[in-house]
Amino acid sequence: MTDARVAGVGLTRFGSHADRAGRDLFATAAERAFEDAGVPREDVEELNYGNFMGALAEHQGHQAPLMAEAAGVRCPATRYESACASAGVAVREAVRTVAAGDADVVLAGGMERMTNLPTAEVTEGLAMAADDLFEVRSGVTFPGAYALMATAYFEAYGGERRDLAHVASKNHANALPNEYAQYRREVSVDEAMDAPPVAEPLHLYDACPITDGASALVVVSAEYAAEHDVDAPVAVAGTGQGTDRMALGDREHLARTPAADDAAEAAYAAAGVGPDDVDVAEVHDCFTIAEVLATESLGLFEVGEGVSAAREGITTADGDLPVNLSGGLKAKGHPVGATGGSQIAELTRLLRGDHPNSEHVPDAEVGVAHNAGGTVASAVVHVLEVAE
Amino acid sequence: MSDDGAGDDGDAGSDGGDADGTGPTPTPVSDAGYDEWLDALAAGEGYALVCPDGHGSLPPRRICPDCGSDALSREPLAETGRVETFSVVHVPSPRFADDAPYVTAVVDLGPVRATGVLRGVEPEGDAVEVGLSVTAGVEERATDGEPLVAFRPDDGE
Numbered sequence: 001m002t003d004a005r006v007a008g009v010g011l012t013r014f015g016s017h018a019d020r021a022g023r024d025l026f027a028t029a030a031e032r033a034f035e036d037a038g039v040p041r042e043d044v045e046e047l048n049y050g051n052f053m054g055a056l057a058e059h060q061g062h063q064a065p066l067m068a069e070a071a072g073v074r075c076p077a078t079r080y081e082s083a084c085a086s087a088g089v090a091v092r093e094a095v096r097t098v099a100a101g102d103a104d105v106v107l108a109g110g111m112e113r114m115t116n117l118p119t120a121e122v123t124e125g126l127a128m129a130a131d132d133l134f135e136v137r138s139g140v141t142f143p144g145a146y147a148l149m150a151t152a153y154f155e156a157y158g159g160e161r162r163d164l165a166h167v168a169s170k171n172h173a174n175a176l177p178n179e180y181a182q183y184r185r186e187v188s189v190d191e192a193m194d195a196p197p198v199a200e201p202l203h204l205y206d207a208c209p210i211t212d213g214a215s216a217l218v219v220v221s222a223e224y225a226a227e228h229d230v231d232a233p234v235a236v237a238g239t240g241q242g243t244d245r246m247a248l249g250d251r252e253h254l255a256r257t258p259a260a261d262d263a264a265e266a267a268y269a270a271a272g273v274g275p276d277d278v279d280v281a282e283v284h285d286c287f288t289i290a291e292v293l294a295t296e297s298l299g300l301f302e303v304g305e306g307v308s309a310a311r312e313g314i315t316t317a318d319g320d321l322p323v324n325l326s327g328g329l330k331a332k333g334h335p336v337g338a339t340g341g342s343q344i345a346e347l348t349r350l351l352r353g354d355h356p357n358s359e360h361v362p363d364a365e366v367g368v369a370h371n372a373g374g375t376v377a378s379a380v381v382h383v384l385e386v387a388e
Numbered sequence: 389m390s391d392d393g394a395g396d397d398g399d400a401g402s403d404g405g406d407a408d409g410t411g412p413t414p415t416p417v418s419d420a421g422y423d424e425w426l427d428a429l430a431a432g433e434g435y436a437l438v439c440p441d442g443h444g445s446l447p448p449r450r451i452c453p454d455c456g457s458d459a460l461s462r463e464p465l466a467e468t469g470r471v472e473t474f475s476v477v478h479v480p481s482p483r484f485a486d487d488a489p490y491v492t493a494v495v496d497l498g499p500v501r502a503t504g505v506l507r508g509v510e511p512e513g514d515a516v517e518v519g520l521s522v523t524a525g526v527e528e529r530a531t532d533g534e535p536l537v538a539f540r541p542d543d544g545e
Contacts (some may be wrong), residue, residue: 139492141480250498
């Protein structure tokens with residue numbers, strides 16, 4: 001198996017681009033990725049593109065050829081859909097394709113356009129990631145589903161709203177220097193506690209915002225990088241994916257995410273590392289409780305102990321194990337079909353040392369990215385390593 | 389399902405009434421198996437599909453999602469269930485606009501869990517607790533009158 005490297009990363013600013021077509025957003029991310037990589041467009045052999053609700057937001061299906069045009073590449077192009085893990089699975093397939101020797105250069109990423117829809121329609125659109133018959137018709141919203149998990153977590157392991165407010169406050173603080181982040185402003189723990197409820201026990205600042213944005217990565221083989229003198233110091237050393245029952249109520253445990261356990265186990269095994277080797281993590285904190293569940297599935301904390309990690313300062317920027325130095329979905333924003341790619345873009349920059357928050361992890365060599373779909377019926381984990 | 393007959397490769401679990409779009413449709417799209425299940429729950433005859441190993445699931449199913457067995461039989465749901473988790477939803481989807489705030493809950497009903505709206509309680513976080521005993525039925529959504537799975541505190545009657 002050959003070594004897959006991240007040669008270049010590109011993001012749009014995350015936030016409101018209500019007047020920009022999806023193709024324009026992805027074109028921007030791709031242009032930046034090519035510029036960062038120093039790889040010519042004509043070398044791209046495949047495009048793996050993630051998108052969740054484009055049919056609803058833009059009345060646009062069959063988006064992959066459109067995005068190939070926008071990025072200026074002419075090659076097999078495929079859209080991947082796995083709810084909020086759409087870009088994660090797109091990147092994973094790029095890594096697998098390169099690792100298998102089927103291509104030397106793959107463009108991977110995703111795009112989501114959301115703010116052009118009224119909030120109620122976004123709420124309904126995101127709920128499409130749950131089981132329509134047995135959850136959505138029963139009143140389950142996306143925040144509501146994670147609220148069900150939060151209640152179950154508190155019941156099983158303890159913890160309280162204030163613990164989650166510390167996660168929100170931490171991630172907002174991390175977003176401050178990130179030029180791509182949607183909310184670059186601090187939110188205090190008290191402010192988070194006092195915010196109006198969305199789906200109790202989750203309140204406004206427990207939830208990620210509604211975001212437009214795109215991400216793109218140029219993934220190359222180590223051989224290609226060496227041959228073409230491309231600077232690609234970060235390797236995707238392991239990738240893993242897991243699947244669980246679609247409906248939360250059908251899971252064995254309501255406060256755990258075994259799909260992410262499975263994805264992490266596979267990714268760690270492929271990379272030959274374990275949770276103790278991880279220096280920095282970007283995890284899928286669509287809601288504050290989701291960061292807790294993610295860090296436990298990644299083995300960074302024992303089950304039931306992740307909830308207090310932010311409050312105790314372990315996962316803060318100055319802590320032993322910074323989590324979501326980008327600001328996370330929570331403050332950086334969550335254009336759902338782009339998120340998995342953006343996490344790897346942020347992690348790559350953190351490991352390369354050119355991220356505004358790299359100063360917090362100057363010696364980091366191993367990073368892990370965790371991207372989830374629905375209530376983690378889908379999960380993708382990538383292990384990144386500094387290879388040279 | 390055991391009562392569908394071998395060789396049936398299409399109209400799983402349906403009585404055929406609505407499948408061709410000519411009958412009265414309880415929802416904009418009819419879903420054979422699910423609609424029948426909801427009707428049964430409304431009639432107080434809710435069931436789960438259970439395999440010989442005791443794994444329960446909800447229709448439409450052709451195999452057990454836990455073990456792959458195709459020997460599924462209908463088993464009645466427990467008469468009362470236990471609230472395993474809940475949330476008070478303040479920001480609804482459009483289909484629940486007039487229902488909010490409302491309580492959504494996951495309830496253990498014996499062979500399966502079901503998700504529904506918990507009524508008969510104040511929609512406040514401290515008015516509900518995990519472990520509450522409830523009954524399951526079908527009620528109307530306030531927003532548009534469509535049927536939904538509803539729970540109510542078990543009054544012991």
